[in-house]
Amino acid sequence: MSIKVLIVEDESLAAQKLMRQLGDIIPPIEVAGWVPSVREATAFLQQQAVDLIFLDIQLQDGLSFQLFEKIDLATPVIFTTAYDEYAIQAFRVNSIDYLLKPFTLVDVQQAVDKFQRFHQTAAPRPDYQALARLLAQQAPPAWRERFMVTVGERIQSVPVAETAYLFAAQKYVFLVRKDGSQHIVDFTLDDLEQQLNPADFFRINRKYLIQRAAIQDMVQWTKGRVKITLAPNPGEDTIVSVGRSADFRKWLGR
Structure with a gap:
């Protein structure tokens, strides 16, 4: 039975x-x-x-x-x-x-x-x-510690510590690892904003959720915003939105 x-x-x-x-x-x-x-x-x-x-x-x-x-x-x-x-x-x-x-x-x-x-x-x-x-x-708050992703035909466990940033594009969310590899994950950025430790991750705009360690450089931008250089390079400007810029600066200072 x-x-x-x-x-x-x-x-x-x-x-x-x-x-x-x-x-x-x-x-x-x-x-x-x-x-x-x-x-x-x-x-x-x-x-x-x-x-x-x-x-x-x-x-x-x-x-x-x-x-x-x-x-x-x-x-x-x-x-x-x-x-x-x-x-x-x-x-x-x-x-x-x-x-x-x-x-x-x-x-x-x-x-x-x-x-x-x-x-x-x-x-x-x-x-x-x-x-x-x-x-x-x-236990400390149960922040997400890993993602399950596909690599070819294999399923792989990726520790959150290897994540540089996540971004939304074409109805998908992509995880970008520190080595530059990318994987689709089964969550929205809104979901992940609640699941990842806010001491390490910040939602800079509607498209990007970044890891503190991925920030290489920052410059002042228009309307009080901040332009960020990320590693690995996403191939486009990553700019903190107007509504999130003040909180972003506070987050950096923690």
Whole structure:
């Protein structure tokens, strides 16, 4: 008999990779659905029952722990997370399983094996809300730490630290790495402005969200604006908009 699972993950490439991994393990897995947000996960689970949930920590509309505040969730959960070792210890203490990104097929198989043992022995339900409180005490704000991107036919994990800037063009958002390579990402700049650490990233205009370390030079421009030289060179002028120039100067001084 197959195990019916829900994947709650805001990056489509990461979700697709997990689906492929679930298709390669034993016992058979039926993926009942994939949703990218707390709101959609809440709606799904109010309509359908599943045996197991793979739950990312950081979603489009906030931390996934909000899900436990919205519904009384008795379904076992395997968290997929990029949290540091202190927070991972909190998972262990609370007997909650997790997959530390980036994870392998072997990791997924071991997590499902653990779920089966949990299910067969009727182990006590973990206190998810206690875990959420503990993580809030231990961990800094859960800013995005990596992106899943495609390189040819391969899926690659790109740390945010390698990002120089992101820009919008032709209905897509492109991530530009420090080495000059570019990748399409599955988010709008509005989404990313909320997900990336504001100590490091600033939205200079409607088109560009830049990393502080990518700024090579700046000059005063017309109407109180600032013209920036970025590395790698985007091949066009990058100018802080009038409405953002004052906040940009404050950000630089922090």
